[in-house]
Amino acid sequence: MRTLLFSDDELRAMYSGGRADATARRFARLWAAVFGLGLMPRRWVTLEVAGRRSGRVVRFPLGMADLDGKWYLVPMLGERCNWVQNVRAADNRATLRRRRGAACRLMRIPSESVRLFRSIPYTGSGVFVRVAGWL
16 A cells, blocks of 8 residues: 555565664654644654663654553564663653653553553564553
């Protein structure tokens, strides 16, 4: 299926090997700015966390899943993706931004519990975090 500019295969190719290529990184910067301004629906946010190596604030555009009034972040690229590793290195502390920043703590949910949530996509990585302190 073709989206506005890229086919599904082209979009997947931007993340070959589980890492974003230069085009995907440019899109991520753009979407992080848009989501941070609150121009999209509530579930789209910008996660800000200190980089695990540099210590600089790194921004990631993410979509949250709502299940029974609780918000969840699911790493679609697995537990080795950058934002998960950065959050772990920052003692699970991060900021979610939609117009204003809200400090929060991300909690890892055991993989046994994750299987109970059939309505939220699950990557099989065992990583599934609930956003504490968000809305």
